[in-house]
Amino acid sequence: MPERNQAALDFLLTRRSRPPKTLTAPGPSRDEMEVILTAAARVPDHGKLEPWRFIVLDGAALDRLAALAKTRGAALGKDEADIAKAAKQFEDGVVCVAVVESPKESPKVPVIEQTYSAGAVCLGLVNAALASGWGAGWLTGWHAFDRPFLEEGLGLAPQESLAGLVYLGTETVAPPERPRPDLAKVVTWLSE
Incomplete structure:
Protein backbone atom coordinates (compact mmCIF):
# COMPACT_ATOMS: atom_id res chain seq x y z
CA MET A 1 0.00 0.00 0.00
CA PRO A 2 1.23 3.52 -0.73
CA GLU A 3 1.89 5.76 2.25
CA ARG A 4 -1.02 8.12 2.76
CA ASN A 5 -0.45 11.81 3.55
CA GLN A 6 -3.56 12.17 5.69
CA ALA A 7 -3.00 15.86 6.48
CA ALA A 8 -2.83 16.73 2.79
CA ARG A 30 6.57 39.44 -0.18
CA ASP A 31 8.49 36.57 1.47
CA GLU A 32 5.23 34.72 2.18
CA MET A 33 4.07 35.36 -1.38
CA GLU A 34 7.26 33.86 -2.78
CA VAL A 35 6.55 30.59 -0.92
CA ILE A 36 2.92 30.61 -2.15
CA LEU A 37 3.97 31.36 -5.75
CA THR A 38 6.65 28.65 -5.62
CA ALA A 39 4.04 26.11 -4.53
CA ALA A 40 1.56 27.36 -7.16
CA ALA A 41 4.14 26.91 -9.92
CA ARG A 42 4.45 23.18 -9.15
CA VAL A 43 1.75 22.13 -11.60
CA PRO A 44 1.58 19.83 -14.59
CA ASP A 45 3.50 21.60 -17.34
CA HIS A 46 3.99 19.38 -20.36
CA GLY A 47 7.24 20.21 -22.11
CA LYS A 48 8.34 22.40 -19.17
CA LEU A 49 7.18 25.44 -21.13
CA GLU A 50 5.98 27.55 -18.19
CA PRO A 51 3.07 28.85 -20.29
CA TRP A 52 1.98 31.27 -17.56
CA ARG A 53 3.33 34.05 -15.43
CA PHE A 54 2.32 35.99 -12.33
CA ALA A 61 -1.92 49.09 -8.61
CA LEU A 62 -5.31 47.84 -7.37
CA ASP A 63 -6.63 51.41 -7.19
CA ARG A 64 -5.48 52.03 -10.78
CA LEU A 65 -7.21 48.86 -11.99
CA ALA A 66 -10.44 49.80 -10.18
CA ALA A 67 -10.43 53.14 -12.01
CA LEU A 68 -9.66 51.44 -15.31
CA ALA A 69 -12.54 48.98 -14.79
CA LYS A 70 -14.88 51.97 -14.42
CA THR A 71 -13.51 53.65 -17.55
CA ARG A 72 -13.58 50.49 -19.66
CA GLY A 73 -17.01 49.47 -18.38
CA ALA A 74 -18.44 52.84 -19.40
CA ALA A 75 -16.73 52.62 -22.82
CA LEU A 76 -18.24 49.17 -23.35
CA GLY A 77 -21.72 50.31 -22.31
CA LYS A 78 -21.83 48.02 -19.27
CA ASP A 79 -24.58 48.76 -16.78
CA GLU A 80 -23.73 50.49 -13.50
CA ALA A 81 -24.02 47.28 -11.46
CA ASP A 82 -21.55 45.40 -13.68
CA ILE A 83 -19.10 48.30 -13.59
CA ALA A 84 -19.36 48.66 -9.82
CA LYS A 85 -18.88 44.91 -9.29
CA ALA A 86 -15.73 44.83 -11.42
CA ALA A 87 -14.25 47.90 -9.74
CA LYS A 88 -15.11 46.65 -6.25
CA GLN A 89 -12.97 43.53 -6.77
CA PHE A 90 -9.92 45.77 -7.02
CA GLU A 91 -11.07 48.36 -4.46
CA ASP A 92 -11.55 45.66 -1.82
CA GLY A 93 -8.41 43.71 -2.74
CA VAL A 94 -5.51 43.36 -0.37
CA VAL A 95 -3.16 41.33 -2.56
CA CYS A 96 -4.17 40.03 -5.97
CA VAL A 97 -2.23 37.78 -8.30
CA ALA A 98 -3.08 38.01 -11.97
CA VAL A 99 -2.29 34.61 -13.46
CA VAL A 100 -1.44 35.25 -17.08
CA GLU A 101 -1.66 32.49 -19.65
CA SER A 102 1.39 33.02 -21.83
CA PRO A 103 1.43 30.22 -24.42
CA LYS A 104 4.69 29.14 -26.01
CA GLU A 105 5.29 27.80 -29.51
CA SER A 106 5.68 24.04 -29.32
CA PRO A 107 5.44 21.29 -31.92
CA LYS A 108 4.61 18.79 -29.14
CA VAL A 109 2.42 20.63 -26.64
CA PRO A 110 -0.88 21.98 -27.96
CA VAL A 111 -2.12 25.33 -26.68
CA ILE A 112 -5.07 23.69 -24.92
CA GLU A 113 -2.66 21.79 -22.65
CA GLN A 114 -0.92 25.07 -21.88
CA THR A 115 -4.31 26.58 -21.01
CA TYR A 116 -5.00 23.70 -18.63
CA SER A 117 -1.62 24.29 -16.98
CA ALA A 118 -2.50 27.97 -16.41
CA GLY A 119 -5.80 26.91 -14.84
CA ALA A 120 -3.94 24.46 -12.62
CA VAL A 121 -1.70 27.33 -11.49
CA CYS A 122 -4.78 29.28 -10.38
CA LEU A 123 -6.05 26.38 -8.28
CA GLY A 124 -2.54 25.72 -6.99
CA LEU A 125 -2.28 29.36 -5.96
CA VAL A 126 -5.58 29.27 -4.07
CA ASN A 127 -4.63 26.01 -2.35
CA ALA A 128 -1.12 27.23 -1.45
CA ALA A 129 -2.56 30.41 0.06
CA LEU A 130 -5.17 28.46 2.03
CA ALA A 131 -2.55 25.98 3.23
CA SER A 132 -0.44 28.95 4.36
CA GLY A 133 -3.30 30.23 6.51
CA TRP A 134 -4.53 33.01 4.23
CA GLY A 135 -7.95 33.41 2.72
CA ALA A 136 -7.96 33.17 -1.07
CA GLY A 137 -10.44 33.20 -3.93
CA TRP A 138 -10.24 33.03 -7.73
CA LEU A 139 -12.30 35.50 -9.76
CA THR A 140 -12.68 36.73 -13.30
CA GLY A 141 -15.42 38.95 -14.74
CA TRP A 142 -16.01 40.84 -17.97
CA HIS A 143 -12.83 42.88 -17.47
CA ALA A 144 -10.75 39.67 -17.49
CA PHE A 145 -11.65 39.24 -21.18
CA ASP A 146 -11.48 42.87 -22.32
CA ARG A 147 -8.30 43.30 -24.40
CA PRO A 148 -7.85 47.03 -23.72
CA PHE A 149 -8.20 46.40 -19.96
CA LEU A 150 -5.69 43.55 -20.09
CA GLU A 151 -3.17 45.37 -22.27
CA GLU A 152 -3.40 48.80 -20.61
CA GLY A 153 -3.98 47.61 -17.06
CA LEU A 154 -1.72 44.57 -16.88
CA GLY A 155 0.59 44.95 -19.87
CA LEU A 156 -0.43 41.67 -21.49
CA ALA A 157 1.03 40.86 -24.89
CA PRO A 158 -1.38 40.11 -27.77
CA GLN A 159 -0.96 36.32 -27.45
CA GLU A 160 -1.53 36.37 -23.68
CA SER A 161 -4.79 36.07 -21.77
CA LEU A 162 -5.87 36.17 -18.16
CA ALA A 163 -6.47 32.79 -16.53
CA GLY A 164 -7.67 34.34 -13.31
CA LEU A 165 -7.36 36.91 -10.58
CA VAL A 166 -6.55 35.27 -7.26
CA TYR A 167 -7.19 37.49 -4.24
CA LEU A 168 -5.42 36.84 -0.94
CA GLY A 169 -5.91 38.35 2.50
CA THR A 170 -7.01 37.74 6.05
CA GLU A 171 -10.25 35.85 6.39
CA THR A 172 -13.00 37.77 8.21
CA VAL A 173 -15.66 35.05 8.22
CA ALA A 174 -15.63 31.35 7.51
CA PRO A 175 -17.71 30.69 4.41
CA PRO A 176 -20.56 28.24 4.70
CA GLU A 177 -20.14 24.87 3.07
CA ARG A 178 -21.69 24.65 -0.37
CA PRO A 179 -23.17 21.67 -2.20
CA ARG A 180 -20.53 19.44 -3.74
CA PRO A 181 -20.86 17.24 -6.83
CA ASP A 182 -22.72 13.97 -6.50
CA LEU A 183 -20.12 11.48 -7.69
CA ALA A 184 -22.83 9.14 -8.93
CA LYS A 185 -23.75 11.82 -11.48
CA VAL A 186 -20.25 12.75 -12.66
CA VAL A 187 -18.22 9.54 -12.53
CA THR A 188 -18.21 6.71 -15.06
CA TRP A 189 -16.26 3.57 -14.13
CA LEU A 190 -14.85 1.56 -17.06
CA SER A 191 -13.11 -1.75 -16.45
CA GLU A 192 -13.15 -3.13 -19.97
Missing part, protein backbone atom coordinates in the same frame (compact mmCIF):
# COMPACT_ATOMS: atom_id res chain seq x y z
CA LEU A 9 -5.85 14.57 2.00
CA ASP A 10 -7.85 16.13 4.84
CA PHE A 11 -6.95 19.59 3.52
CA LEU A 12 -8.08 18.73 -0.01
CA LEU A 13 -11.31 17.13 1.20
CA THR A 14 -12.24 20.22 3.22
CA ARG A 15 -10.67 23.09 1.25
CA ARG A 16 -12.97 25.99 0.50
CA SER A 17 -12.19 29.13 -1.46
CA ARG A 18 -12.90 32.36 0.38
CA PRO A 19 -14.99 35.00 -1.36
CA PRO A 20 -12.55 37.86 -1.99
CA LYS A 21 -15.09 40.40 -0.66
CA THR A 22 -14.71 38.74 2.78
CA LEU A 23 -10.93 39.24 2.89
CA THR A 24 -9.21 42.13 4.62
CA ALA A 25 -5.72 43.37 5.50
CA PRO A 26 -3.17 42.29 6.27
CA GLY A 27 -2.18 40.21 3.31
CA PRO A 28 0.85 38.01 2.80
CA SER A 29 4.27 39.68 2.82
CA ILE A 55 1.63 39.68 -11.78
CA VAL A 56 1.36 40.48 -8.06
CA LEU A 57 -0.84 43.52 -7.41
CA ASP A 58 -1.48 45.57 -4.30
CA GLY A 59 -1.91 49.16 -3.12
CA ALA A 60 -1.90 51.76 -5.88
